[in-house]
Amino acid sequence: MPAGARLTTVEEVREDGSFLFTATNSFDMDEEIIVVPCDEDVAADGGTPVDDEGGVAAWINRCTHEAQRFDTGRGVPMRDGEIICPKHGSMFDACSGDCDNGEAAGTTLPDVDVAVADGAVYLVDDDYSFEHDGGIDDGDDGPSSTSHVGF
Template identity: 55%
Template sequence: MTGTKIVDLAAVPERGSYLFTAEDAVTNETEVILVRCADEPGVRAWVNVCPHETQRLDRGDGAAMRDGEIVCPKHGSMFDACTGDCDNGEAAGTSLPAVAVGVDDGGVYLTDDDYDYVRDGPADGDDGPADGDDGPGSTSHIGF
């Protein structure tokens, strides 16, 4: 498989997400999440942002998941883990930006020509939940 190995498929949680950082052609860092999906190849990658309100879906401790959908922590909009589409809440009618990945011999590979793998974890300057940023106050109607 052509591409850079990100992680072993077994390390992508069944619920939640695996966070890594990629960069575009002009070296802008972008957070990307890997989530399990029922469709082949069993995992999808999405830019780590709710398209409704520039909100990180995974703030360093895994994205909230419910019934095969990624849940925005602010408004509770839910995105299909396989298609990235949202049909409810504040983000209804939007889709998560996809990042191409493939699976080969138990590994997940970044195959998107628009991105290069940089590292596991959040983008530079964002240490996740340990940086004192607890994220947004939630206005979600979704309970866990």
């Protein structure tokens, strides 16, 4: 079993199409991270965002063009192994993170290292600490108020 937080399973990522979680980065800031299906064993650029057994890759949950979130709470929009930016339609390879079209052409998504053991997906990137499943604001009850007015 890899050292790191257990996130989900490859089967669940494939069934649901993606998995969203929040982690704290090395600057003590929360980041949303997506795990998506990937059918390559090694990232095309030789990097390590793809897990050891193949099957999934993990990326920061935002387009490189305008910081638009891919997963806004309904899963990551994907087609033919590519992540689609819901704002401008740029498409990123799910395994390499590379974009060759649209407003984000020529950029690559920031990767997050994950590993798979016995079908379970683990966060193994030393730059991130797992916080919780879902997005940054999930489970947030919203701002507190001292007002007597209710809605």
